[in-house]
Amino acid sequence: xxxxxxxxxxxxxxxxxxxxxxxxxxxxxxxxxxxxxxxxxxxxxxxxxxxxxxxxxxxxxxxxxxxxxxxxxxxxxxxxxxxxxxxxxxxxxxxxxxxxxxxxxxxxxxxxxxxxxxxxxxxxxxxxxxxxxxxxxxxxxxxxxxxxxxxxxxxxxxxxxxxxxxxxxxxxxxxxxxxxxxxxxxxxxxxxxxxxxxxxxxxxxxxxxxxxxxxxxxxxxxxxxxxxxxxxxxxxxxxxxxxxxxxxxxxxxxxxxxxxxxxxxxxxxxxxxxxxxxxxxxxxxxxxxxxxxxxxxxxxxxxxxxxxxxxxxxxxxx
Amino acid sequence: xxxxxxxxxxxxxxxxxxxxxxxxxxxxxxxxxxxxxxxxxxxxxxxxxxxxxxxxxxxxxxxxxxxxxxxxxxxxxxxxxxxxxxxxxxxxxxxxxxxxxxxxxxxxxxxxxxxxxxxxxxxxxxxxxxxxxxxxxxxxxxxxxxxxxxxxxxxxxxxxxxxxxxxxxxxxxxxxxxxxxxxxxxxxxxxxxxxxxxxxxxxxxxxxxxxxxxxxxxxxxxxxxxxxxxxxxxxxxxxxxxxxxxxxxxxxxxxxxxxxxxxxxxxxxxxxxxxxxxxxxxxxxxxxxxxxxxxxxxxxxxxxxxxxxxxxxxxxxxxxxxxxxxxxxxxxxxxxxxxxxxxxxxxxxxxxxxxxxxxxxxxxxxxxxxxxxxxxxxxxxxxxxxxxxxxxxxxxxxxxxxxxxxxxxxxxxxxxxxxxxxxxxxxxxxxxxxxxxxxxxxxxxxxxxxxxxxxxxxxxxxxxxxxxxxxxxxxxxxxxxxxxxxxxxxxxxxxxxxxxxxxxxxxxxxxx
Numbered sequence: 001x002x003x004x005x006x007x008x009x010x011x012x013x014x015x016x017x018x019x020x021x022x023x024x025x026x027x028x029x030x031x032x033x034x035x036x037x038x039x040x041x042x043x044x045x046x047x048x049x050x051x052x053x054x055x056x057x058x059x060x061x062x063x064x065x066x067x068x069x070x071x072x073x074x075x076x077x078x079x080x081x082x083x084x085x086x087x088x089x090x091x092x093x094x095x096x097x098x099x100x101x102x103x104x105x106x107x108x109x110x111x112x113x114x115x116x117x118x119x120x121x122x123x124x125x126x127x128x129x130x131x132x133x134x135x136x137x138x139x140x141x142x143x144x145x146x147x148x149x150x151x152x153x154x155x156x157x158x159x160x161x162x163x164x165x166x167x168x169x170x171x172x173x174x175x176x177x178x179x180x181x182x183x184x185x186x187x188x189x190x191x192x193x194x195x196x197x198x199x200x201x202x203x204x205x206x207x208x209x210x211x212x213x214x215x216x217x218x219x220x221x222x223x224x225x226x227x228x229x230x231x232x233x234x235x236x237x238x239x240x241x242x243x244x245x246x247x248x249x250x251x252x253x254x255x256x257x258x259x260x261x262x263x264x265x266x267x268x269x270x271x272x273x274x275x276x277x278x279x280x281x282x283x284x285x286x287x288x289x290x291x292x293x294x295x296x297x298x299x300x301x302x303x304x305x306x307x308x309x310x311x312x313x314x315x316x317x318x
Numbered sequence: 319x320x321x322x323x324x325x326x327x328x329x330x331x332x333x334x335x336x337x338x339x340x341x342x343x344x345x346x347x348x349x350x351x352x353x354x355x356x357x358x359x360x361x362x363x364x365x366x367x368x369x370x371x372x373x374x375x376x377x378x379x380x381x382x383x384x385x386x387x388x389x390x391x392x393x394x395x396x397x398x399x400x401x402x403x404x405x406x407x408x409x410x411x412x413x414x415x416x417x418x419x420x421x422x423x424x425x426x427x428x429x430x431x432x433x434x435x436x437x438x439x440x441x442x443x444x445x446x447x448x449x450x451x452x453x454x455x456x457x458x459x460x461x462x463x464x465x466x467x468x469x470x471x472x473x474x475x476x477x478x479x480x481x482x483x484x485x486x487x488x489x490x491x492x493x494x495x496x497x498x499x500x501x502x503x504x505x506x507x508x509x510x511x512x513x514x515x516x517x518x519x520x521x522x523x524x525x526x527x528x529x530x531x532x533x534x535x536x537x538x539x540x541x542x543x544x545x546x547x548x549x550x551x552x553x554x555x556x557x558x559x560x561x562x563x564x565x566x567x568x569x570x571x572x573x574x575x576x577x578x579x580x581x582x583x584x585x586x587x588x589x590x591x592x593x594x595x596x597x598x599x600x601x602x603x604x605x606x607x608x609x610x611x612x613x614x615x616x617x618x619x620x621x622x623x624x625x626x627x628x629x630x631x632x633x634x635x636x637x638x639x640x641x642x643x644x645x646x647x648x649x650x651x652x653x654x655x656x657x658x659x660x661x662x663x664x665x666x667x668x669x670x671x672x673x674x675x676x677x678x679x680x681x682x683x684x685x686x687x688x689x690x691x692x693x694x695x696x697x698x699x700x701x702x703x704x705x706x707x708x709x710x711x712x713x714x715x716x717x718x719x720x721x722x723x724x725x726x727x728x729x730x731x732x733x734x735x736x737x738x739x740x741x742x743x744x745x746x747x748x749x750x751x752x753x754x755x756x757x758x759x760x761x762x763x764x765x766x767x768x769x770x771x772x773x774x775x776x777x778x779x780x781x782x783x784x785x786x787x788x789x790x791x792x793x794x795x796x797x798x799x800x801x802x803x804x805x806x807x808x809x810x811x812x813x814x815x816x817x818x819x820x821x822x823x824x825x826x827x828x829x830x
Binding site for chain 2: 033034035036037038039040041042043044045046047048049051052055083084085086091094095098150153154157158161164165166167168169171172174262263264265267268271272274275278280
């Protein structure tokens, strides 16, 4: 049973983490070398440079800039993006949905492939299936994402043009579900590849450990059918820690899709974070970091809250 | 269930059907700012060239020809320009275009406080006024020969009725979603992070466009751009020489090269005593094998340099000037005259035994520039210079090293309007003269060059300047690059220009 005190503590903890992330990110990006892309043109004259700096609010001392940022942030205003000239929250909102589509597809693929294959592998260690699955997952983990992406583009979009090489929709077909699915397939496979390999290996070892537990042996000794033993005793125990791993992978799908989104020209958060970093768009870097941090914190919070429900051994009232 | 899956599979694999035909597809690397006065990057400039015509546009010789202006006269010794405007032009929202729009545009463009990025281009404007509904008069504070060229460069005309009194940068609806210009195409849809779609402007004042539309697609990765070009999702990609192999011998793609008004160079910080003597900088011209860089790294897609005026400026470039070719022995001779001789270990040292040691910086991530910098370092090492190569992210290089003058040498480039005026880059004390080069004769030539309207006299001035920079080189010019274009063979009607100038003529483009 979840106690209200436990939930309140976890929520408070989450808010503190977010505040710390904001402060640390603010100072790291400001103290990093270089400056906003708006100022990176070497042909700018000093007077023009000064006007741009003033417009971007960069001529105040750093502590003042920080106080202004905090003041606005508590009111939900993360400032104006330097690159887009629109409120940071608006820019992020316009991309977050696209990333959730991609991340959702990648997560679905991950779950559909990794959990069943990992379970089968774990239940039949050293079988031919287990060997193939282990080998492929190690290879996939070792392959860089950008390379895999480009190889798939060359194979399936250039040499045998069955799928589009990038983008989210064919121009003029925005909103068409089938067109979206065609564009989604390659990036989702690439984004999911590492997660599949990781989760698969984790599921496999979790299932193997669970299969060795005393009560599973007892169940077997009682003569319960193999199937019942697997489903009721092995899987139930094995999949609880797997939930944690899935939870930890979610924020990576939301924020860490930078390479995949860039290669596939997918207009999401990952690419936005690259644009923001390259353009030294301070408000946008902060905004994107906060959203990703919020996702991490939120998923962790959800896991913490869900865990006691699926595993009653975990007590929350202590 | 099986049948549904099969249908879905077939539909997914259904090729690229559904894409509309006769629509030109061009890449961008990020979302553009749809306002020519504040456009900060090449992608934005490209879209704006289509949406916002200027008073003039460049012809294939890069000389200005009429666009929104029908004709013009230059009087008072080059101080007064009077333009007769077309009277048949409408903005994309249907409102008529008048002289007031031109006045608004240039008053704003010339005002640095407005946030305009063209303020320095038009700082010579003393006043601009409407003399009737379709006549505009510019009065300059000093004769300024590049004026007409600059009018045809990035200075698209903006609608006064929509922007007057508003902050240029804050007007996001106009700048991001719904720009209103007078060009042959108008924006029909902007999908953030994905595309800007243009449709035909039926009220266009010139010849009716032949394309059904233009789509600028945001494709940040150059490899993906090439893949999309090959799969027919893009029609025109500008490339780096290192990408050439992936588009050569592809049936439907032609490789074209266009003249770029650019010179790639190594700045030497002349505040550093190492480089003060012109002999040292002259020696560098002999010490670096520029032909090897052009042939090896640029695959031949560049011209061999003679001074800072690129070959693309055909009218002003003096072909008769003999280039300085690779000759390390000559470099060592000149360096000896400047007091630098190799010691027993082959290191170049001065009379006190101090080595000729410096750091060359270059921006990270561009193979052509990184390899060129490496070639420069290796060549200078061969004559005994101790050169450290440092790569930096471009913004850092500019802001933390170049602008404050905290560097020894720096490989970079200048892209200039199609005019030989280089006053702001190489005249004493100018903001863009980051090398801090100073030569009284060059100052005088550069000043006269921008004030002389007569083309013949002007050519003589720049020829003299070009010769001067061979003896007292302000920088080490490495090459004049060509713009490399991989272009669908179905696309015709494109003038023989670089992509940014060619996009002033999209009404002539045609897709087979």
